[in-house]
Amino acid sequence: MTETFYEVMRRQGISRRSFLKYCSLTAAALGLSPSYAGEIAKAMETKPRIPILWLHGLECTCCSESFIRSAHPLAKDVVLSMVSLDYDDTIMAAAGHQAEAIIEETIEKYDGNFILAVEGNAGLNQEGMNCIIGGKPFQNQLQHAADHCKAIISWGSCASYGCVQAAAPNPTQAVPTHKSIKTSKPIIKVPGCPPIAEVMTAVITYILTFEKFPELDRQGRPKMFYSQRIHDKCYRRPHFDAGQFVEKFDDEGARKGYCLYKVGCKGPTTYNACSTIRWNEGTSFPIQAGHGCIGCSEDGFWDKGSWYARLTDIHQFGVEGNADDIGGTAAAVVGTAIAAHAAVSAVKRAQKKKENV
Amino acid sequence: MSLSSNIESHSAHSEPAVYVYEAPLRLWHWINALAIVVLGVTGYFVGSPLPAMSGEASDHFLMGYIRFAHFAAAYILLIGFIGRVYWAFVGNHHAREIFLPPLLSKDFWSGVIHEIKWYAFIAKEPRKYTGHNPLAVLFMHFMFVWGMLFMIVTGFALYGEGAGAGSWAHSLFTTWVIPLFGQSMDVHTWHHLGMWFIILFAMMHIYVAIREDIMSRQSLVSAMISGWRTFKDKRDVDDGH
Numbered sequence: 001m002t003e004t005f006y007e008v009m010r011r012q013g014i015s016r017r018s019f020l021k022y023c024s025l026t027a028a029a030l031g032l033s034p035s036y037a038g039e040i041a042k043a044m045e046t047k048p049r050i051p052i053l054w055l056h057g058l059e060c061t062c063c064s065e066s067f068i069r070s071a072h073p074l075a076k077d078v079v080l081s082m083v084s085l086d087y088d089d090t091i092m093a094a095a096g097h098q099a100e101a102i103i104e105e106t107i108e109k110y111d112g113n114f115i116l117a118v119e120g121n122a123g124l125n126q127e128g129m130n131c132i133i134g135g136k137p138f139q140n141q142l143q144h145a146a147d148h149c150k151a152i153i154s155w156g157s158c159a160s161y162g163c164v165q166a167a168a169p170n171p172t173q174a175v176p177t178h179k180s181i182k183t184s185k186p187i188i189k190v191p192g193c194p195p196i197a198e199v200m201t202a203v204i205t206y207i208l209t210f211e212k213f214p215e216l217d218r219q220g221r222p223k224m225f226y227s228q229r230i231h232d233k234c235y236r237r238p239h240f241d242a243g244q245f246v247e248k249f250d251d252e253g254a255r256k257g258y259c260l261y262k263v264g265c266k267g268p269t270t271y272n273a274c275s276t277i278r279w280n281e282g283t284s285f286p287i288q289a290g291h292g293c294i295g296c297s298e299d300g301f302w303d304k305g306s307w308y309a310r311l312t313d314i315h316q317f318g319v320e321g322n323a324d325d326i327g328g329t330a331a332a333v334v335g336t337a338i339a340a341h342a343a344v345s346a347v348k349r350a351q352k353k354k355e356n357v
Numbered sequence: 358m359s360l361s362s363n364i365e366s367h368s369a370h371s372e373p374a375v376y377v378y379e380a381p382l383r384l385w386h387w388i389n390a391l392a393i394v395v396l397g398v399t400g401y402f403v404g405s406p407l408p409a410m411s412g413e414a415s416d417h418f419l420m421g422y423i424r425f426a427h428f429a430a431a432y433i434l435l436i437g438f439i440g441r442v443y444w445a446f447v448g449n450h451h452a453r454e455i456f457l458p459p460l461l462s463k464d465f466w467s468g469v470i471h472e473i474k475w476y477a478f479i480a481k482e483p484r485k486y487t488g489h490n491p492l493a494v495l496f497m498h499f500m501f502v503w504g505m506l507f508m509i510v511t512g513f514a515l516y517g518e519g520a521g522a523g524s525w526a527h528s529l530f531t532t533w534v535i536p537l538f539g540q541s542m543d544v545h546t547w548h549h550l551g552m553w554f555i556i557l558f559a560m561m562h563i564y565v566a567i568r569e570d571i572m573s574r575q576s577l578v579s580a581m582i583s584g585w586r587t588f589k590d591k592r593d594v595d596d597g598h
Contacts, residue, residue, distance in 0.1 A: 242410060327549070348478055
């Protein structure tokens with residue numbers, strides 16, 4: 001019989017007390033009521049663990065790096081033991097043909113039952129030659145695994161939206177998971193560059209425990225972590241409402257910790273949980289460190305610059321400028337035209353009056 | 358009375374005036390104009406805030422008040438717009454003009470061309486209309502009606518972001534507008550460009566209203582105050598042309 005999560009954890013030397021702590025912590029992180037801790041514990045004690053195949057495309061591995069730094073040390077241990085990391089080319093022991101064989105093995109053994117976690121994405125240009133794994137385009141590997149999986153997790157902004165490799169001009173034509181493969185399998189997006197470690201472990205725990213995705217928004221992100229903006233829970237929000245802004249990074253306002261809105265903070269347009277869960281064991285997050293949010297969990301954030309100005313650059317009109325540059329220019333042109341038209345009108349009217357007299 | 362018969366223009370005052378703009382419509386026009394001014398000014402300061410206030414955050418609420426004024430004016434504009442659409446159904450036929458331009462009518466387009474010629478100083482005289490001239494109908498429909506709708510939809514989608522999931526603005530607009538444009542920042546940028554679009558509309562609208570009040574064959578500015586359209590000559594109106 002296949003091992004349950006609990007058995008795996010006990011085998012890893014985790015005490016029952018720690019296990020129950022983890023269950024309550026996870027329930028809290030998922031925004032569930034305390035009574036769910038028991039349900040999570042029960043599920044983990046009775047359900048066989050579900051294997052996860054973790055594939056890597058064009059990426060920087062920051063998602064994996066974030067994941068293994070999950071704040072609660074136990075969460076990391078538990079999830080790492082829960083996730084059947086038979087294949088995760090960053091941290092697995094196997095290499096070469098042996099490693100590639102594991103993918104086939106997992107697909108055969110758990111056909112239709114494993115979860116496919118995708119980190120990075122596939123470049124479609126040059127017949128996919130920009131990302132080769134085991135001599136074949138990553139695209140093929142991804143499609144193959146997707147055909148046999150139960151559900152797909154798109155880790156990070158690469159798999160969710162495209163991220164840096166999809167930024168203009170996107171020479172490799174990198175596209176997110178849902179645009180690179182043909183599949184009817186459900187996809188959950190966990191964007192961020194990288195996503196928050198606790199968000200990643202909580203999403204996995206939810207899926208493994210309840211055998212379904214958490215509630216998703218229209219863009220396919222879990223509502224529990226992506227339904228509010230950084231701005232909505234930012235500890236500097238009172239300074240925003242008061243009209244107290246950092247004008248320059250070395251001014252008095254910056255020292256006093258004023259709002260970073262005017263130096264380009266994308267907190268008001270970014271849906272993520274950084275301002276509540278924070279990073280590195282809840283130590284800090286970009287705004288707390290004095291730098292504006294760059295909006296890394298939003299679609300196409302690389303092309304929504306500048307990161308240091310409130311108004312984004314607009315490239316569509318040929319000249320680079322923000323909404324005020326373009327609108328102001330248009331207003332000046334129309335204003336001049338009106339003045340000229342008014343002048344001609346006045347002359348014409350004067351002439352007509354003369355003729356009438 | 359021999360003097361008045363000699364001067365053509367004076368006799369225009371004996372022309373019967375037509376009641377065009379009913380009271381609710383005039384009230385809406387000016388409330389809406391005021392709301393747009395408030396929205397434009399506060400909206401600009403939301404995008405480019407005033408210099409920072411010093412001291413403690415608890416001493417001030419400047420940005421909060423600016424945003425409140427913006428949202429309050431937006432609600433007034435929205436309710437006014439709904440009322441205006443309602444008035445298009447229950448008001449006189451002039452109240453429907455800007456919503457339903459007769460784009461398939463040949464006469465309408467001949468009127469548009471004549472009006473363009475008038476503005477290009479080619480035609481010597483404009484035609485005479487009780488309501489909007491055809492070019493004005495096009496202008497009001499495409500710049501004003503669609504501009505307003507665009508700003509209402511994008512604006513309340515952004516408002517819903519702050520009001521949060523479950524709020525009417527979030528359910529009705531935010532959920533589909535944000536993904537439609539790509540992401541929140543794009544909606545902000547388009548809403549900001551929309552402000553300039555409305556500013557361009559206002560500039561042209563005010564210029565044309567004043568110019569035509571002086572140079573056309575009927576009253577414009579006073580008509581939106583009193584509701585009565587007065588004419589400067591006795592010849593037939595060209596409505597429908």
